[in-house]
Amino acid sequence: MSRIEGALKALKGQGRKALIPYITAGDPHPDVTVDLMHTLVEAGADIIELGVPFSDPMADGPVIQLACERALVHGTSLRQVIGMVKEFRKSDDNTPVVLMGYLNPMEAMGYERFADAAKDAGVDGILTVDLPPEEADEVAPLFTERDLDAIFLLSPTTTDDRIRAISQHSSGYVYYVSIKGVTGSASINVDEVAAKVGHIHELTALPVGVGFGIRDAETAAAVGRVSDGVIVGSVLVDTIARNQADTDQLKRALTDLLHPMREALDSLAS
Amino acid sequence: MSVKLTEEMLSALPDARGHFGAFGGRFVSETLMDSLMTLEKEYARLKKDPEFQARFDKELADYVGRPTPLYFAERLSRETGGAQIWLKREDLCHTGAHKVNNTIGQALLASFLGKKRIIAETGAGQHGVATATVCARLGLECHVFMGAEDVQRQSLNVFRMKLLGATVHAVQGGTKTLKDAMNDAMRDWVANVDDTFYIIGTVAGPHPYPLLVRDFQSVIGRETRRQALEKTGKLPDALVACVGGGSNAIGMFYPFLADESVELYGVEAGGLGIDTGKHAAPLCAGRPGVLHGNRTYLMEDENGQIAATHSVSAGLDYPGVGPEHSWLKDIGRAHYVSVTDDEAMEGFRKLTRVEGIMPALETAHAVAYAIKLAATMDKDQTVVINVSGRGDKDINTVAKLEGIEI
Numbered sequence: 001m002s003r004i005e006g007a008l009k010a011l012k013g014q015g016r017k018a019l020i021p022y023i024t025a026g027d028p029h030p031d032v033t034v035d036l037m038h039t040l041v042e043a044g045a046d047i048i049e050l051g052v053p054f055s056d057p058m059a060d061g062p063v064i065q066l067a068c069e070r071a072l073v074h075g076t077s078l079r080q081v082i083g084m085v086k087e088f089r090k091s092d093d094n095t096p097v098v099l100m101g102y103l104n105p106m107e108a109m110g111y112e113r114f115a116d117a118a119k120d121a122g123v124d125g126i127l128t129v130d131l132p133p134e135e136a137d138e139v140a141p142l143f144t145e146r147d148l149d150a151i152f153l154l155s156p157t158t159t160d161d162r163i164r165a166i167s168q169h170s171s172g173y174v175y176y177v178s179i180k181g182v183t184g185s186a187s188i189n190v191d192e193v194a195a196k197v198g199h200i201h202e203l204t205a206l207p208v209g210v211g212f213g214i215r216d217a218e219t220a221a222a223v224g225r226v227s228d229g230v231i232v233g234s235v236l237v238d239t240i241a242r243n244q245a246d247t248d249q250l251k252r253a254l255t256d257l258l259h260p261m262r263e264a265l266d267s268l269a270s
Numbered sequence: 271m272s273v274k275l276t277e278e279m280l281s282a283l284p285d286a287r288g289h290f291g292a293f294g295g296r297f298v299s300e301t302l303m304d305s306l307m308t309l310e311k312e313y314a315r316l317k318k319d320p321e322f323q324a325r326f327d328k329e330l331a332d333y334v335g336r337p338t339p340l341y342f343a344e345r346l347s348r349e350t351g352g353a354q355i356w357l358k359r360e361d362l363c364h365t366g367a368h369k370v371n372n373t374i375g376q377a378l379l380a381s382f383l384g385k386k387r388i389i390a391e392t393g394a395g396q397h398g399v400a401t402a403t404v405c406a407r408l409g410l411e412c413h414v415f416m417g418a419e420d421v422q423r424q425s426l427n428v429f430r431m432k433l434l435g436a437t438v439h440a441v442q443g444g445t446k447t448l449k450d451a452m453n454d455a456m457r458d459w460v461a462n463v464d465d466t467f468y469i470i471g472t473v474a475g476p477h478p479y480p481l482l483v484r485d486f487q488s489v490i491g492r493e494t495r496r497q498a499l500e501k502t503g504k505l506p507d508a509l510v511a512c513v514g515g516g517s518n519a520i521g522m523f524y525p526f527l528a529d530e531s532v533e534l535y536g537v538e539a540g541g542l543g544i545d546t547g548k549h550a551a552p553l554c555a556g557r558p559g560v561l562h563g564n565r566t567y568l569m570e571d572e573n574g575q576i577a578a579t580h581s582v583s584a585g586l587d588y589p590g591v592g593p594e595h596s597w598l599k600d601i602g603r604a605h606y607v608s609v610t611d612d613e614a615m616e617g618f619r620k621l622t623r624v625e626g627i628m629p630a631l632e633t634a635h636a637v638a639y640a641i642k643l644a645a646t647m648d649k650d651q652t653v654v655i656n657v658s659g660r661g662d663k664d665i666n667t668v669a670k671l672e673g674i675e676i
Binding site for chain 2: 054055056057058059061062065069072075077078079102103104105106107108109129130131132134135152153154155156157158159162166177180181182185186
């Protein structure tokens with residue numbers, strides 16, 4: 001059983017929902033990323049999605065675009081991001097880590113070399129925003145062979161046939177993009193999300209994480225009620241942007257943001 | 271290695287998943303997949319629909335002004351002292367460039383699909399103007415995304431788009447050029463996918479865009495083929511076209527791919543010189559990667575981050591290229607070469623002074639290379655340059671380079 005599957009099963013057994021924060025590796029500086037990952041865990045994270053910075057993040061809004069730019073100013077590379085996970089693993093062997101990013105940095109590194117290095121460092125899952133399963137023939141088996149979970153996206157426009165097909169290619173969980181738009185853009189319509197996620201649950205046995213548009217305890221609880229986990233990204237990255245000068249203050253700000261979400265999710269526990 | 275291409279092989283490309291050999295495909299976030307699959311299906315239907323094709327042909331004839339002439343550049347040929355140089359006059363298309371062949375095709379597609387809101391990206395502004403123009407013609411709402419640096423460099427085209435009723439969005443992200451404009455257009459499309467049609471201006475992007483842009487632009491090569499046979503009694507020996515994303519080049523090359531005797535030359539922007547790294551020549555100096563929905567040759571650093579590009583011509587200032595060109599390079603069917611900013615300026619001046627035809631700075635790259643090439647060929651051979659656009663839009667750039675204030 002993969003670390004992701006184990007974590008989600010354990011939560012389910014307790015009737016709890018997963019809190020999955022996203023930060024961009026190397027933002028505001030490569031030296032503080034590992035420290036911030038530990039902070040996220042202390043504040044209640046069950047799984048961490050660690051963004052791999054890319055020069056052209058087409059599916060992201062301005063908040064995460066700027067985070068990529070801040071990380072790239074310091075030359076944060078995919079190799080370095082993998083190194084950060086290795087460092088993180090020295091003192092945390094439990095919290096699953098998913099690398100989330102775009103395909104080209106992986107292609108430039110070489111897929112096999114990337115998969116080996118990720119596995120060796122203790123990465124648990126890979127989510128590639130611009131890689132639909134149709135194009136994943138070459139890459140996905142390299143992940144599967146190494147027990148790395150391949151996590152794919154579902155969206156409001158995904159048809160039933162595709163939901164089934166994508167779920168078959170996925171392991172760990174599927175990531176439901178709650179809105180038509182880029183990260184950090186529109187506000188979420190909880191009723192629509194509930195209906196679609198309920199429908200996805202009918203089509204796959206995999207846990208469903210929901211991301212895009214979750215910005216506080218209230219939205220986290222509303223989405224947590226209908227899903228297996230909530231993914232929180234832009235609001236955290238925006239907090240990093242506003243507190244980048246002072247790392248201690250930044251860690252407090254991240255904790256202050258995540259704590260209420262954790263409590264709100266746990267108050268749903270049955 | 272060169273491969274003999276047959277009509278049968280060519281009609282099988284791209285394959286069902288939009289691949290040209292190892293290139294092309296559909297690398298986008300899930301939200302766009304349904305729209306792209308619908309577009310692919312609808313286009314396959316309309317491609318065979320006589321009503322759609324008749325409407326497209328009529329627009330090309332009466333609105334764009336086709337066929338454009340194939341013109342013998344007699345003085346230029348004599349001065350060059352080699353092969354006969356002929357010019358395919360796409361600069362005479364309505365709006366002054368080949369771009370409109372594609373925008374009228376895609377805008378008709380949007381109309382047939384019932385989409386009322388159009389978005390487009392633009393570099394030099396030619397595709398933006400061509401899109402704004404057809405939107406005015408068909409009564410469609412038009413939003414053009416343009417890098418903030420290009421907005422500065424091409425202020426005349428920005429004003430033209432606004433006059434035509436389009437909203438121009440100056441893109442501040444990244445390098446503030448064409449690639450960033452394309453990123454923001456994609457972002458807009460994801461958010462407005464239900465009512466919006468994205469008119470991509472070049473043969474890049476996710477499947478089926480490279481296919482439909484190539485189909486709409488292929489009128490250039492079909493006319494050239496017919497006109498060359500009429501006027502010279504034979505096929506040309508060489509075709510030369512500039513390559514940014516590569517839409518005018520693929521439009522010229524495609525109908526000749528199975529004609530083995532016709533040599534194809536795509537001319538990339540060499541900028542300050544390939545060895546300086548300040549250029550926009552992914553086919554000459556890049557390597558395969560994935561950007562903007564397709565796998566193709568890219569300019570990138572060792573970590574897979576997309577590199578900043580440089581060219582005197584905004585329309586060539588792009589780090590990728592259409593996937594079909596990447597395939598043609600790898601199978602050896604087309605040659606991809608580069609000329610520098612300075613050589614392109616020389617080509618611009620030469621064609622202006624000797625033929626009274628002022629080419630776009632993009633086109634000037636093809637002119638500069640074709641002159642070098644023709645000089646090495648025999649007098650009974652023919653070279654056709656695709657004069658993809660006119661140079662009026664570049665007057666400010668040229669004046670600035672010459673230290674003149676207008």
